[in-house]
Amino acid sequence: MPPQPRILQKVLLLIIIFSTSFTTAFYSYFLLPSEQKLSVGDALNLPQLLTPGIDHHLSVYVESNKNNVLKINGYPVTQKIYKYNGEQAVVTEPGQLNLSLKLFGVIPIKNMMVDVLPEIEVIPGGHSVGVMLQTEGIMAVGHAPVYRNDGTYAYPAKEAGIELGDNILAINDSKIKNEKNAAELIHQFGAKGTLKLLVRRDGKEKIISVEPEFCQDTKTYRIGLYIRDNAAGVGTITFYEPKGKKYGALGHMIADLDTVDQAEKGRIVKADIQGIKPGKKGDPGEKIGLFDGKELEGNIEINSNFGIFGKLEEPLVNPFFKNGISIALSNQISEGPAEIITVIAGDKLEKFDIEIERVLPQHQPTGKGLIIQITDPKLLKATGGIIQGMSGSPIIQGGKLVGAVTHVFVNDPTKGYGCLAEWMILEAGIVHKEAASFPEIMTKSPVFMFNL
Structure with missing residues (x-):
């Protein structure tokens, strides 16, 4: 083969190797989440560039709301330029970081916000x-x-001005005890005629x-309302x-509490499980509990998509x-074995094996972050799987609390x-939602930069 084609082949091969490595490295940066949370002491992992010689073309600008949030090789990042060659980068204090990866220091490649949370320890429920x-x-x-009788219908309560969320305290001066009453x-x-409802x-x-x-249909007098007494389940x-004596429960919202316009929306009390209705395909089961106001009691201050809190x-x-x-x-959770803690008889806490099948991407807060499967033979025999009343059961993996059981797959x-x-x-x-004010904080924060 003549010398010239051989030289062209070598040049082409070098271009291919360079381009492949360059592209692979940048692709790995694009796959980084735009937002993530780390605990104090976690490593800040950044992909390594595969091709020598191009690292000086990339810079990572680090904005922080305070000093000492990030350390490289044990030294706090200060207002200096660092040539980063894979040293250990660790977040060391609660705060926020805003990372901006730029090519030639000008062309933006990736922006990432990191919220560094303090280490939190809780007692699992x-x-x-x-x-x-x-x-x-x-x-x-x-x-x-x-x-x-003539086939027409009416909405007496609605037409009279009863609104959803109204508390009906009495009917014709007789206090209401419960739904049946x-x-x-x-x-x-x-x-006998018109009803006088005392409404709050x-x-x-x-x-x-x-x-x-x-x-x-019912052969009774009605006013056309769906009602609930004070027992929500x-x-x-x-x-x-x-x-802080704070608790979290359920992992999902209680719809009825949305209509309660009070600082304290309700209370929780101890429940002894008296029986189990097993679940089956198309028919979710449930725990049958007897409420007991002793030993365990608390208020409900927050009702949200992530549960009830107080x-x-x-x-x-425990x-x-x-x-x-x-x-x-979320970045510390892996697919594989885990366990839950729940009660299936009386008030006895028991551990049961499960499998975390998927950790769902969390680009924004959502009550569905995991897909799990019950694998424990004892629990499957007793309940058929996930049943009503199990919502909130803590999920433990690797000795850490990763989440709570929420919804069951009906099928x-x-x-x-x-x-x-x-x-x-x-x-x-328990932890301040610092990320919500992060952009505003960043406008007055020090700017750090280290080279990749």
Whole structure:
């Protein structure tokens, strides 16, 4: 082969090798999450460039809201330029970092915000609790048609001005005890004419007159309301933070609490599990609990997509983790074996094996961060999988709290979703939501830079 083609081949080969390495390195940067959370002491891992000679073309600019958030080889990053060759970069204090990767110091390649959280230790839960709404009487949670004899229908309560979230305290001066009692009073007084309902709305009470209708289907007088008394069901505590006496539970919202316009939306009390209705395909099971206001009691201050949160009156004790465990962030969770803690009889906490099948990308806060499957033979035999009342059961992996059981797959009760623990502790206020104000803080922060 003539010399010239050989030289061209070598040049072409070098270009291919250079381009492949260059592209691979940059592709790895594009795959980095735009936002992530790290705990104090975690390494800040950045991909290594594969081709020697191009590292001086890349710079990483680091903005921080304070000094000492990041250290390289044990030295705090200060206002200097670093030539970074794979040294150990560790986050060492709570705060925020904003990383900006630039080519030739000008062309932006990747921006990444890192929220550094303090190490948090909590007591895992698993305890069954009854959720009590902070209401008197009954709560209006929906409107329903009342069908007349002639086939037409009406909405008496809605037409009279009853709104969702109203607390109905009494009917014709008779106090309402529960749902059943309310239905009895409506039928009893409805047969005689107009009903006078004592209603509390936005902290104020007033009388609303309602004309009841005789329902063809039930053969009773009705006013066309879906109602709930103050018992919202059984759930499970996920964690307890001893310093602030704060707890998190359920891992999902309680819809009825959305209509309660009070600082304290309700209470949780201890629940003893008296029975189990196993779940099966298309028919989710449930825990049957007896509420007990002793030993475990707390308020409900927050109701969100990540669960309910408040304070316990007495410390929570877990026989498996007496001294507490750390919270695992999403980047510390892996697919594979894990376990949950829950109650299936009485008040006995038990551990059961599960499998974390997927860790879902968390580009923004969401109550569904994990896909899990129950694998423990004992739990499968007792419950068929995930059932109502199990929501909030803590998920433990590698000795850390990674999340809480939330929703079941209706077509496969052995599988379901989990809510990440990191979102729950932020929602509980255990760690300040610093990321929300991060861009504003950055405008006045020192700017650091090191070269890649």
